[in-house]
Amino acid sequence: MSTVRHPIKIVAQRTGLSPHLIRVWEKRYATIQPERSGGNQRLYSDTDIERLLLLKVVVDAGHSIGTVASLTLDQLRSLATSVGKPPLIVTQLSGARPPTFSPPPRQPETFLESAFAAASALDTVTLERVLDEASIALGQVALLGQVIAPLVHRIGEAWRLGDLKVAHEHHATAVIRTFLGHSSRALAIHPAAPALLVTTPAGQLHELGAVMVAACASAHGWRVVYLGPSLPADEIVGAVRQSGVRAVALSLVHPEDDPGIPEELARLRRLLPQEVAILAGGRACGAYRRALEQIGATQCSGLDSFALALDQLRQGRN
Amino acid sequence: MSTVRHPIKIVAQRTGLSPHLIRVWEKRYATIQPERSGGNQRLYSDTDIERLLLLKVVVDAGHSIGTVASLTLDQLRSLATSVGKPPLIVTQLSGARPPTFSPPPRQPETFLESAFAAASALDTVTLERVLDEASIALGQVALLGQVIAPLVHRIGEAWRLGDLKVAHEHHATAVIRTFLGHSSRALAIHPAAPALLVTTPAGQLHELGAVMVAACASAHGWRVVYLGPSLPADEIVGAVRQSGVRAVALSLVHPEDDPGIPEELARLRRLLPQEVAILAGGRACGAYRRALEQIGATQCSGLDSFALALDQLRQGRN
């Protein structure tokens, strides 16, 4: 976590709250206590900003500030993801389910194990529950980097070894796809947030990398226009022009030897407005390195690197 | 269980009851006793909300509030499951909402128009919001049949006419995919509920039909194992054996002239246990009619017909 501190104006921009309101919340509910500069001006940390963002989410959803202002960060995260969901009506039947419930795990490895076990058993409910708990315990970003990404990788490996079948991979993909799609919208940021378009080039059918990228960007405060997999360059350009995004993120996973991809990338750069940046990531990134370099795309080796690139992009243009 | 407390507005949103009614129930029947804040405002726990939800379920099912208000939580739970209605879904309300609790009765056509406009504008947030509101106003089943299915059809037509581009179709598909994926899990299914596997045969890449089928089955109280698109017959069979489902639902949309499909279908029937039924639906259903008849699949002409088939299947085996 960076030690950077932000003045109130930046915080207002990023959260969509007015400086007035931020100060009033601090005064009335002591929900945050930013540091002060030598001249008594407020200096906010990234954690403060996340807290304010979460508060805005739940308040927009109808909660009153008075009842949520004193919650912990974890409680706020949990509330933000569960906003609007009715509490689960638990039908307590001591039937088929009990063997799978264990004391709430804490470590990413534990979550990974539980998730992998559920995926191997085609157990949708348990897999969803583990992801939910991991999301609450670890937060959105760590969940992506330390549970979901390794889980996807591990399922791929297990398939290569013959331990799992294609059906397991499809099932887990579908569950993760739904989970991430929903978590992206939990933090739907205010309209002035910078926007990013996420897709994969034509021929790249794997969707999961793109969904993870979308969720990561959303967790970092970007407004995401997600277009799913396999979109030709001219379609991407049309969507960019219509939605006014600042950057395009492409996920490249499989195949790694498609001769059409370099062409598509070149065409994309040619048709795209100069000021729109291109970010690329995914396992197949290396295979297309030359083409990516030629179009000046920022290549990201992982989600951390992608998040960093997003921050730089935002800084550069704010 | 979290210690979070909710103001009455949130409780009204999540239960569908008016604040008025919630207070009246408290006063007349003392069915709940929420805490109070310093300013004497009611603060409800998650348990309180669950109780109110259950009360609404059984009252909607015909019981009078006076006779059920004094039941314990457990009694309410079992009564709610025994009324056996398609468990009502109180989906989320996101973002700012009109402050009224008797919103102008909106017609499916209105939602369809708004949704189509949002899809045309690549406006993810609005499209999600319209789907949310439609889900509440119309209920899950009508939403599927009268908004989502026509919307998908209309976007397809607009694309054929050149009014929309592929990017729009991809975008709407992604949003609907996320929405339906999430709505399938909004309610906790009874562990003993009959189970259904949903997928498309190898070569059928369109996912949306399968997702709609999954959501429909889920809304009708089935436990759904969703495997995404394009799965070979032997993979389907493996998943059926492992998950112990009672039936397999296949969505057939495009292409309509794949010579591999009849083969796949025949192989599926041959490998599948006798007692597992096969349901088929989708636009391309007619094109493969002969093959479907040969394997004894139940062909569904639409979501209504599909729901009917599910009910019959459940009756037949209970």
Added chain:
DNA sequence: CTTGGTGTGTCAATATATTGTCTATGTATT
């Protein structure tokens, strides 16, 4: 069939609480 009671949801009126915004004045930063 009518009549009256009961159960139930809704509404009106008034008072209080909560919450976002605004104003005024002074200080910091650039």
Added chain:
DNA sequence: AATACATAGACAATATATTGACACACCAAG
């Protein structure tokens, strides 16, 4: 000097609480 920020207080717009009344459906007895 011009802009941005801090503090305190005031104010307006909603939300909520409470009480009492009313409308409607249902049912049982006359």
